[in-house]
Amino acid sequence: MVQEQSQTALLNDGFGDIPPLREEDDQINRDWVDQLVDLIATDDSDEVKAFMMPLHAADVGDVLEVLSANDRMGLIRLLGDEFDYSALTEIDDGIRLDLMDELPNADIARGVQELDSDDAVYILEDIAGPDQAEILAALPTFERLALRRSLDFPDETAGRRMQTDFIAIPPFWTVGQTIDYMREAEDLPDDFYQIYVVDPTYNLLGTLALDRMLRAKRPDRIESIMNNNVIDVPAEEDQEEAARLFERYDLVELAVVDDSNRMVGVLTIDDIVDVIQEEANEDIKRLAGVGDEEVSDNVWDALRSRVTWLMVNLVTAVLASMVIGLFDATISQMVALAVLMPIVASMGGNAGTQAMTVTVRALSTKELDRFNIRRLITREVLVGALNGVIFALIIGLVATVWFASPLLGGVIGVAMVINMFAAGVSGILIPIALDRMNIDPAVASTAFVTTVTDVVGFFAFLWLAGLAFGLL
Numbered sequence: 001m002v003q004e005q006s007q008t009a010l011l012n013d014g015f016g017d018i019p020p021l022r023e024e025d026d027q028i029n030r031d032w033v034d035q036l037v038d039l040i041a042t043d044d045s046d047e048v049k050a051f052m053m054p055l056h057a058a059d060v061g062d063v064l065e066v067l068s069a070n071d072r073m074g075l076i077r078l079l080g081d082e083f084d085y086s087a088l089t090e091i092d093d094g095i096r097l098d099l100m101d102e103l104p105n106a107d108i109a110r111g112v113q114e115l116d117s118d119d120a121v122y123i124l125e126d127i128a129g130p131d132q133a134e135i136l137a138a139l140p141t142f143e144r145l146a147l148r149r150s151l152d153f154p155d156e157t158a159g160r161r162m163q164t165d166f167i168a169i170p171p172f173w174t175v176g177q178t179i180d181y182m183r184e185a186e187d188l189p190d191d192f193y194q195i196y197v198v199d200p201t202y203n204l205l206g207t208l209a210l211d212r213m214l215r216a217k218r219p220d221r222i223e224s225i226m227n228n229n230v231i232d233v234p235a236e237e238d239q240e241e242a243a244r245l246f247e248r249y250d251l252v253e254l255a256v257v258d259d260s261n262r263m264v265g266v267l268t269i270d271d272i273v274d275v276i277q278e279e280a281n282e283d284i285k286r287l288a289g290v291g292d293e294e295v296s297d298n299v300w301d302a303l304r305s306r307v308t309w310l311m312v313n314l315v316t317a318v319l320a321s322m323v324i325g326l327f328d329a330t331i332s333q334m335v336a337l338a339v340l341m342p343i344v345a346s347m348g349g350n351a352g353t354q355a356m357t358v359t360v361r362a363l364s365t366k367e368l369d370r371f372n373i374r375r376l377i378t379r380e381v382l383v384g385a386l387n388g389v390i391f392a393l394i395i396g397l398v399a400t401v402w403f404a405s406p407l408l409g410g411v412i413g414v415a416m417v418i419n420m421f422a423a424g425v426s427g428i429l430i431p432i433a434l435d436r437m438n439i440d441p442a443v444a445s446t447a448f449v450t451t452v453t454d455v456v457g458f459f460a461f462l463w464l465a466g467l468a469f470g471l472l
Contacts, residue, residue: 021059033066040074048078061090064099073102085111089122094301100127109138116190117143118163118271121150125160149264158242159235161275162256162265165189168198169222171205176218178208193253193268197226202262204230204255232257235264239275244366246272283364283442312447320345320454327462330471336403337465340412343395344461348419348453351387355380355427356449360441363431377428384424388417411468415461419453426452 021032039048052060052075064072064087076083076099085108088096100108100123108127112120112135124132124147132151136144146164153159167188169178178195182188195213197206206226216225232255233242245254246269256265324331324341331337359376362368368376396413400406430448431441465471 021055021063033063036063036075037067037071040071040078043074043078045078045080048075049080049082052079057084057087058090060084060087064088065091065095069098072099076103081110083111084114085123086115086119089119093126096123097126100131105131105134106138109135112147113139113143116163117146117150117165117265118161118268120147121160125151125155153235156239157235158233158237158239158256158267159265161239161242161271162235162267163189163271164265166196166255166263166266167192168196168202168263170199171197171221171223171226173222174218175213175216175220175222175225178213178222179218191268196255196263196266197222198263204232204257204261204263206230207255230255232263233267234259240279240364242267243272243275243279279364283360309443309447313450316447316451316454319451320458323455323458324462326459327466330462330466333471334465334469336399336405336408337462340395340399340408341458341461344412344415344419345454345457347391347395347416348423348457349450351384351420352423352427352449352453353446355384355424356431356445359428359431360445363435363441368432373432380424380428381421382424384427385417385421387424388420391420392416407468408465411464412461415457415464418460419457422456423449423453 020029022029036051039051112123136147150159194210195208196204197208198204206228208222208226212225231249233245235256235258252269254267255263256267258264392413395416396409399412400409426449431445434441434444
């Protein structure tokens with residue numbers, strides 16, 4: 001297994017002046033990587049193991065990402081039994097899948113056997129059915145059954161994320177019995193933060209934090225010092241909901257229960273940090289219309305993830321162009337309109353995106369409910385209107401000076417107020433409406449909000465100009 005040691009230990013171990021893994025800006029040091037590549041080329045397993053020995057599994061993951069495909073496999077092969085498969089949970093999904101295709105199933109089975117169950121599930125869930133079955137068949141019976149049960153839960157649920165190793169004790173034990181049990185048992189989790197108190201059917205009765213147990217006397221019964229205020233999460237609950245429980249109650253560990261309220265696993269804070277990051281990244285990507293695209297994706301995959309919503313944007317752009325086409329005669333008589341109208345649409349689009357982003361994030365984090373939704377709608381509408389007034393005065397003055405036409409400045413100012421108001425309304429109501437229809441607002445909102453601001457902006461400006469200058 002890869003050990004967690006100081007990089008300085010390597011410098012005094014016969015390798016001379018080896019550069020650090022990372023530079024000051026936390027980027028992988030190219031000289032370090034070049035030395036590793038040279039060692040891989042020598043095919044000397046002992047040299048490579050000694051070179052990699054100081055690195056944490058997360059750092060090994062970073063190293064795998066910067067190596068070429070051939071060097072990645074060469075590094076894993078040379079590390080052999082000392083390669084920590086938890087490093088595969090730290091790398092890009094595309095790279096991990098490529099490695100899984102290259103690695104023999106027997107090696108994967110050996111590697112995941114050493115992992116916590118949550119990390120093992122994370123690696124196995126993306127492996128195709130026959131290969132996954134072969135890997136599971138190579139594991140000891142108890143581990144195989146535990147992993148299969150976790151894999152049976154839907155993707156992105158608490159059951160998929162949970163660790164099946166935990167300490168459960170009956171309420172009638174004493175503190176002394178519990179401590180003796182933990183000293184003697186050989187199959188305890190590597191890391192744990194609290195003990196779970198259960199009845200004979202594994203229904204959760206309470207929890208006991210380690211600090212509280214260590215402060216108690218040996219004769220004290222567990223039921224007298226345990227925390228009866230039980231917080232748990234159903235195994236089929238979405239992982240994002242589980243993350244909200246951690247945030248709301250400041251948890252470090254959380255019990256996972258099945259449909260019959262039996263405890264089946266635990267979620268730990270290190271997994272929830274990953275969930276929070278994944279969900280945030282997912283929302284950001286969906287707002288931009290790039291789906292689940294990863295940095296390591298090839299050209300075809302990147303194209304496929306983007307083309308759908310670009311096509312939707314094309315349709316909405318055509319709709320906006322049709323609005324402009326209604327006033328082609330007006331524009332041809334007054335060229336200044338063609339110069340100024342993108343300003344109205346652009347300002348409205350940006351304002352709508354601001355309101356939409358706030359709304360989508362509030363919906364995602366469940367901060368928007370029936371108690372504050374009216375207040376947020378009122379706020380965004382007022383912000384849109386006030387922004388419209390502010391920028392109407394600015395652009396109205398600019399247009400007046402630019403084209404020596406106070407009337408034109410007034411027209412674009414009024415159009416700006418109308419479009420900024422529409423931007424605020426659409427920026428909050430469209431995501432809410434999509435959410436009510438069970439359509440992901442992070443994915444679909446941008447195209448609709450942009451359409452509204454473009455159509456309203458162009459129509460308001462050109463129609464008002466036509467009326468004001470008698471061009472209709």
